[in-house]
Amino acid sequence: MSAILQGAGAGAAAALTPFNSxxxxxxxxxxxxxxxxxxxxxxxxxxxxxxxxxFGSSSLIAxxxxxLMIPNAVTxxxxxxxxxxxxxxxxxxxxxxxxxxxxxxxxxxxxxxxxVMGEDVGHYGGSYKVTKGLADKFGDLRVLxxxxxxxxxxxxxxxxxxxxxxxxxxxxxMGFLLLAFNQISNNCGMLHxxxxxxxxxxxxxxxxxGVGRQLGAEHSQRLESYFQSIxxxxxxxxxxxxxxxxxxxxAIRSENPVILFEHVLLYNLKESIPDEEYICNLEEAEMVRxxxxxxxxxxxxxxxxxxxxAKTLVNKGYxxxxxxxxxxxxxxxxxxxxxxxxxxxxxxxxECMRTGGIGASLTAAINENFHDYLDAPVMCLSSQDVPxxxxxxxxxxxxxxxxxxxTAVEQLCQ
Amino acid sequence: MALSRLSSRSNGIARPFSAAFxxxxxxxxxxxxxxxxxxxTAHLCDPPSRSVESSSQELLDFxxxxxxxxxxxxxxxxxxxxxxxxxxxxxxDGQEAVAIGMEAAITKKDAIITAYRDHCIFLxxxxxxxxxxSELMGRQAGCSKGKGGSMHFYKKDSSFYGGHGIxxxxxxxxxxxxxxxxxxxxxxxxFALYGDGAxxxxxxxxxxxxxxxxxxxxxxxCENNHYGMGTAEWRAAKSPxxxxxxxxxxxxxxxxxxxxxxxxxxxxAKDHALEKGPIILEMxxxxxxxxxxxxxxxxYRTRDEISGVRQERDPIERIKKLxxxxxxxxxxxLKDMEKEIRKEVDDAIAKAKDCPMPEPSELFTxxxxxxxxxESFGPDRKEVxxxxx
Numbered sequence: 001m002s003a004i005l006q007g008a009g010a011g012a013a014a015a016l017t018p019f020n021s022x023x024x025x026x027x028x029x030x031x032x033x034x035x036x037x038x039x040x041x042x043x044x045x046x047x048x049x050x051x052x053x054x055f056g057s058s059s060l061i062a063x064x065x066x067x068l069m070i071p072n073a074v075t076x077x078x079x080x081x082x083x084x085x086x087x088x089x090x091x092x093x094x095x096x097x098x099x100x101x102x103x104x105x106x107x108x109x110x111x112x113x114x115x116v117m118g119e120d121v122g123h124y125g126g127s128y129k130v131t132k133g134l135a136d137k138f139g140d141l142r143v144l145x146x147x148x149x150x151x152x153x154x155x156x157x158x159x160x161x162x163x164x165x166x167x168x169x170x171x172x173x174m175g176f177l178l179l180a181f182n183q184i185s186n187n188c189g190m191l192h193x194x195x196x197x198x199x200x201x202x203x204x205x206x207x208x209x210g211v212g213r214q215l216g217a218e219h220s221q222r223l224e225s226y227f228q229s230i231x232x233x234x235x236x237x238x239x240x241x242x243x244x245x246x247x248x249x250x251a252i253r254s255e256n257p258v259i260l261f262e263h264v265l266l267y268n269l270k271e272s273i274p275d276e277e278y279i280c281n282l283e284e285a286e287m288v289r290x291x292x293x294x295x296x297x298x299x300x301x302x303x304x305x306x307x308x309x310a311k312t313l314v315n316k317g318y319x320x321x322x323x324x325x326x327x328x329x330x331x332x333x334x335x336x337x338x339x340x341x342x343x344x345x346x347x348x349x350x351e352c353m354r355t356g357g358i359g360a361s362l363t364a365a366i367n368e369n370f371h372d373y374l375d376a377p378v379m380c381l382s383s384q385d386v387p388x389x390x391x392x393x394x395x396x397x398x399x400x401x402x403x404x405x406x407t408a409v410e411q412l413c414q
Numbered sequence: 415m416a417l418s419r420l421s422s423r424s425n426g427i428a429r430p431f432s433a434a435f436x437x438x439x440x441x442x443x444x445x446x447x448x449x450x451x452x453x454x455t456a457h458l459c460d461p462p463s464r465s466v467e468s469s470s471q472e473l474l475d476f477x478x479x480x481x482x483x484x485x486x487x488x489x490x491x492x493x494x495x496x497x498x499x500x501x502x503x504x505x506x507d508g509q510e511a512v513a514i515g516m517e518a519a520i521t522k523k524d525a526i527i528t529a530y531r532d533h534c535i536f537l538x539x540x541x542x543x544x545x546x547x548s549e550l551m552g553r554q555a556g557c558s559k560g561k562g563g564s565m566h567f568y569k570k571d572s573s574f575y576g577g578h579g580i581x582x583x584x585x586x587x588x589x590x591x592x593x594x595x596x597x598x599x600x601x602x603x604x605f606a607l608y609g610d611g612a613x614x615x616x617x618x619x620x621x622x623x624x625x626x627x628x629x630x631x632x633x634x635x636c637e638n639n640h641y642g643m644g645t646a647e648w649r650a651a652k653s654p655x656x657x658x659x660x661x662x663x664x665x666x667x668x669x670x671x672x673x674x675x676x677x678x679x680x681x682x683a684k685d686h687a688l689e690k691g692p693i694i695l696e697m698x699x700x701x702x703x704x705x706x707x708x709x710x711x712x713x714y715r716t717r718d719e720i721s722g723v724r725q726e727r728d729p730i731e732r733i734k735k736l737x738x739x740x741x742x743x744x745x746x747x748l749k750d751m752e753k754e755i756r757k758e759v760d761d762a763i764a765k766a767k768d769c770p771m772p773e774p775s776e777l778f779t780x781x782x783x784x785x786x787x788x789e790s791f792g793p794d795r796k797e798v799x800x801x802x803x
Contacts, residue, residue, distance in 0.1 A: 156590035197779070198570040
């Protein structure tokens with residue numbers, strides 16, 4: 001069957017359709033006909049006050065037409081193995097870190113207020129080469145090599161943002177940002193509120209995290225769980241070159257502080273991305289593989305483990321729907337909800353720790369909002385609550401492996 | 415206290431006894447030279463001269479504003495005891511000279527950032543009494559809409575960056591503001607204020623290192639009131655010379671109870687920062703109240719010490735003596751001024767008391783920036799996608 005791609009189209013302004021029209025109806029007919037009962041309503045809730053808890057239906061709110069905004073290119077084929085987004089138009093191939101660099105460079109060209117600060121981002125080119133070449137192009141005042149003082153330079157980035165600059169603060173490894181937790185929590189997240197709206201903090205805090213190849217416990221941390229409760233910030237996790245560039249650009253343009261989580265092992269992923277400019281929506285989840293039997297929610301590196309497991313599952317006759325949630329705060333309960341209403345089973349696969357991780361919050365959110373639609377309890381596969389060991393075999397068992405995902409799906413779909 | 419009489423006061427003012435004192439404030443700008451009480455102590459730089467240029471207008475302005483600040487803080491004390499102000503309330507009485515002297519030396523384009531003892535600095539930056547009392551009582555008309563409280567006063571249009579609760583965290587923020595000033599090529603400086611307690615924070619030295627490295631126009635001002643809450647400075651710091659702590663960064667020690675010394679030092683610091691990079695100022699000052707309203711302030715120091723400072727070094731008394739010795743106003747006129755100030759503060763409090771509390775919907779506003787499609791209702795979002803520009 002042909003792959004239906006919704007991607008970069010000419011006259012994108014007119015072609016923009018809201019995301020929820022990418023229905024699985026367009027693809028293979030559902031194997032369970034009983035599904036058709038519930039899946040059609042569009043969930044559009046007016047949201048003027050914080051107490052609106054019911055799903056009312058109102059007119060579909062069309063996206064503001066932005067000539068440069070291209071909706072996510074969605075991969076459709078069931079037989080898709082690698083979860084990559086491709087576009088119809090000719091694009092160029094690059095690695096994920098190059099995509100981040102491209103996004104960064106385009107935004108720095110576009111807005112002179114954007115600057116980068118971090119350790120070794122300038123002359124060295126960035127420890128993961130994300131900022132390579134930028135110091136030569138933009139100079140030392142816009143690509144700033146800082147000494148090793150996360151607390152201070154994060155604070156400085158936030159102070160600069162209060163005046164209107166748009167700094168991008170890089171933590172060489174996300175784990176180092178624990179030293180700047182006070183600045184991120186109290187100043188970055190809360191200043192907009194405590195000043196009664198006077199100051200905005202348009203910073204982007206980014207860096208690689210996650211379990212790598214035997215990097216040791218302190219360099220394999222997943223900070224999503226620690227930051228998720230901070231009010232006032234947004235968190236996104238990129239997983240492909242396409243969404244890396246899109247999310248980087250969206251994060252820089254956002255007036256809110258955004259924490260962009262990258263993964264150490266994903267920097268060398270190769271993909272073809274469009275030549276023309278595009279931005280990804282910060283609060284939106286990405287439909288990686290539509291399906292019917294079960295919803296698998298994942299983000300960052302685990303997406304690839306899930307897709308690998310999906311291959312096995314398809315061979316065994318299952319039809320999983322895989323969604324890369326991308327937005328860790330706030331959750332895109334719209335996309336997730338639609339999926340749950342279709343499949344009635346949820347499996348969350350994440351790299352965060354079991355206790356108090358993103359999966360834990362997501363489980364609670366799904367149970368609270370979509371309880372009626374669930375046929376089975378929400379299952380969450382997370383990393384073990386242990387410091388990441390050095391030995392390769394042990395490290396492998398700290399994170400979720402595809403075989404565990406297959407077993408979990410089989411268990412849920414009994 | 416050494417005073418030098420002005421030798422050339424050109425317009426002799428003929429004063430009819432019944433004249434209202436307002437006339438002095440509005441008209442007379444004859445220069446007066448005042449000598450600071452103590453010489454400056456310098457570290458790695460040449461101290462500025464002890465003679466400060468001032469004018470009668472400025473002297474009376476100083477007196478009036480400092481008396482206003484003093485009255486405001488004492489009124490806040492009573493409001494706190496009446497349980498109209500809750501939580502933490504850190505009062506600045508005794509330290510007014512620092513706020514006043516600094517304001518006199520700089521413009522509204524220069525930024526000030528301080529910690530939680532921010533009521534008077536906010537006032538100095540142009541805030542109104544109504545905003546202060548409303549914010550302290552959590553009302554809508556407060557400068558942060560009632561959502562910040564005593565420790566979170568901000569005024570963006572006068573470059574006052576707050577108002578921060580966590581000790582020391584404002585210094586890297588201040589250096590960031592200085593960085594932005596350099597980036598945007600504004601000829602302005604940032605004063606980052608902190609206390610003797612915060613002087614032991616590591617992030618201060620981190621920020622100072624970066625500021626010195628990148629030549630940022632940052633001025634770090636240590637308001638040394640000798641007590642970090644209940645801990646005296648000799649029990650907390652091995653080296654009590656906070657102005658020398660910068661090591662390779664020049665420093666200046668200033669008598670913080672003398673508004674003119676503060677003014678001279680801040681002017682000097684601004685010129686230095688614009689040319690040569692960061693500098694540290696240590697203001698030797700004192701607070702009469704305890705650390706905050708929950709601290710009586712007498713368990714770690716004697717009442718004699720407090721009253722001693724009040725008698726010998728009180729900043730308002732000093733200005734008052736200067737005003738009287740220069741014949742700018744009579745005792746009675748100054749007393750009338752104080753009465754008027756008292757009434758002004760009482761009126762502001764009454765007006766603030768009438769102000770409504772914030773609407774319940776305000777709980778959810780300003781968490782994220784509105785108008786950019788993101789609205790916050792907690793992590794459970796029930797609305798359609800946000801659009802970004």
